[in-house]
Amino acid sequence: MIGKRIRHIKRYREIVTVLVKYGFGYIVRDVGLFHLLSLPKQIASDFSGNNDSKPVGRKIRLMLEELGPTFIKLGQLLSLRSDLIPDQIAYELRELQDSVTPIDPRIIKSAIQQELGAPVSDVFAEFDEQCLAAASIAQAHRAVLKTGEEVVIKIRRPDIETVVSTDIEILWDLAALVEKRYAWAKKFQISDIVEEFSIAIRNEMDYFKEGRNTEKIYNYFASNENIIIPKVYWDYSTNQLLTLEYIHGEKYADLVTSAPEGIDKRIVSERLVRSFLDQALVVGVFHGDPHPGNLFFFSGNKIGYIDFGQVGILNEEMKHNFASLIIGLMKGDINLLFHTIFLMSSMPEELDERQFKADLELLRDKYYELPFKEIHIGKVIQDIFETTKKHHISIPKNYTLLGKALITLEGIITRLDNQINILELAEPYGQKLLLNRLNPEQVAKRTLKSVYETLENSIQIPSLLKKTLTHLYKGKTHVEMELPQLELLLSKLDRVANRISFSIMLLAFSIILAGMILGQTFGAHPLFTSIPLLDIAVMIVIFMFLLVLLAIFRSGRF
Incomplete structure (x- = not known):
């Protein structure tokens, strides 16, 4: 850990400074990183956590945006974990802005040439230097192949892998320090979240993997002319560059205000829901972020999906568990609900099963025997996550990603046709999965x-x-023994010792100064009368005093 801090000392200081800026200086002090701040910032630090009136969720969001791409992605992952973090913070983190200033087109062209082994003009008939979108990890440009196909080139930002790798190393260190210091951090397994995030961001940066996921969904819908998925051009793709078919149609905002000719909102809504359920519960690979910006609509009620950078993966067991969860809730089967959540998640050792089942019964009573049309899947999922969060039950990321995607989808179709219900359309999928389970x-x-x-x-x-x-x-x-208050006790003892040292220094300084004044006044030392002995001694003592004082302040335990 120490080696990492020395190797990445500049980045550590940036992170620590931003934490203090947004009122989290007490964490910096408690985990032992206070010494990384410069002395003026140490003195000016506010450890109260109340340095401004902003809500804590907003402060966290602004802090993550300032810390850069890795931390923005971390915030986006945490926004899905409403089973772990408070709703108000999760909601705020969904507002994280992942748009940055585009890179100079010359740098982008140079990166494309390096990846494809030939100049852009030799590979593409046209290349639009104006980027379509610029995010913290990559940016996208429209181009035309020599064979005439319109494509989108998604290219990783130069040096982003180094930035992400450094930040992940630091996050591992910070997670270990926080878990060592705070009992709640250990309970919520912060290190596991960092590990999950590390895998997720590396997957997102691997364009071969994104291409394979896109192609898997493309192949499934290949015979369905109503669902359009971009084709992957593998000859023009690498680990750091992905070339896809360029899809552009009517935007969701235009559809809401006034549906263009040839588009029926009800048909579009049903097809949107069914195509998503096909992805999740049939293919097992689903679009993790089906927000309006990633959807296009076409005449004939056709739907196009773009940007499969964030996908969820459900194996057969996970599909069955999700279906069982919803059906158990609808049928009021508490044992099925408990068993399903047990299979889906990581149960804490101290779980009170009786209380957990009682909370599940309350949840069951809320939805039992209600008609499907009166049940909103978004509310059902939120209630389930609230119940598991109350009992410190950790739900795997792919389930929470599916939940978040369904909530997003429900919001989209509600504005198009509020008579359509996702649960009603999902019921046949659930029944089919259960029957397949009994095969x-x-x-x-x-x-x-x-x-x-x-x-x-x-x-x-x-x-x-x-x-x-x-x-x-x-x-x-x-034999392992856990003493959660030991670190706090040692920290307080350290502060007491530093304050005693400070007091002794003050006393010693006063005694030495008084002795020298008396000696200078009443003593007879003709040899030293011409030397400003008192001034020199005072300067030496003051210098030593300041050195000790600086050491105490830099320790962060005064």
């Missing part, structure tokens, strides 16, 4: 898998037992 072939596969895992675990038991007994015999067994 004899699927039951046989799960049984064989379970038997295989049991046998594998059984084979390992003797070796694990031998290893454990050997450690016991050799006295190598360690």
Whole structure:
């Protein structure tokens, strides 16, 4: 950890300075990074956390935006985790702005040439230097291939990988420090969130992976002329550059105000919902951010999706669990709900099962036997996440991403046709998944898998037992003890010691100064009468005093 701090000292100082600026100086002090601030900033630091009247969610959002692309992406991930963070903070983080000043076209052309091995003019018949969109990780430009196809080129910003790697290393360090200092951080497994984020941002920067996900959905809808997914041009794509078919049609805002000719809002809404459910519950790869900017609409009630940079992945087990969750809630089956959430998530050791089931019953009573048309899936998902959050149950990212996407989708179709209900359209998918689960072939596969895992675990038991007994015999067994208040106690003792040192220094300074004044006044030292002994001594003592004082302040424990 120390090596990382030395290697990235400049970035550490930037992060610590911004934390203090937005009123989080007390965290900097508590985790032991206060010494990274310059002395004037240490003195001016506000540890109260109330340096302005802004809501805490807004302060966090502004802070993340100032810290740059890695932290903006972290905030966007956290905005999905309403099962972990308060709603007001999650809502504020959804407003994070990921738009930046475009890079000079000459730099972009140079990057494209480096990736494709040829000048832009040799590869493309046309290249629009005016970018379509500029974000913190990449920017997009329209171009035309030599064969005449209109395409969009998505290119990573130069050196962004170095920036992200440095910030991730620092985030790992900060997570370890925060978990060591705060009990709540350990309970919410901050390190696991950093690990999840690290995987997510690296996946987002891997354009081969984005291309494969886009192509998987493209292939599924290839025979459906009503759903348009951009084609991937692999000959013009690399790990850092992705070339896709250029899709442009009517925008959502135009559809809401006055539907263009040839577009029926109800048909579009139904197709939008079904195409998303097909992605999530059939393909198992779904668009993670289906907001209006990523959707286009065409005559004949056709729908186009763009930008699959953020996708969710659901395997067969996850699809089944999500369907079981909704059906369990609709049927009022508490045992099914509890079992499904148990399979979906990570349960804390201290979970009060009786209270959790009681809260699930309250949730069940709220929706039980209500007609589908009266139930909003967004509200159902929020209520489920609120209940799991209350009991510190951590829901995996892909479920929360699916929940957030469904909430976004519900908001879109409500403005187009408020008579359409997502749950009503989703019911057949859920029933099909459950029936597929009971298929004899699927039951046989799960049984064989379970038997295989049991046998594998059984084979390992003797070796694990031998290893454990050997450690016991050799006295190598360690006992872990958790003393959550120990760090706080040591910190307070350190501050007391520093204040005592400061007081002793003041006393010593006063005694030495008084002695020298008396000696200068009443003593007889003709040899030193011409030397300003008192002045020199005072300067030395003051200098030493300031050195000690500086050391105490830099420790951050005064």
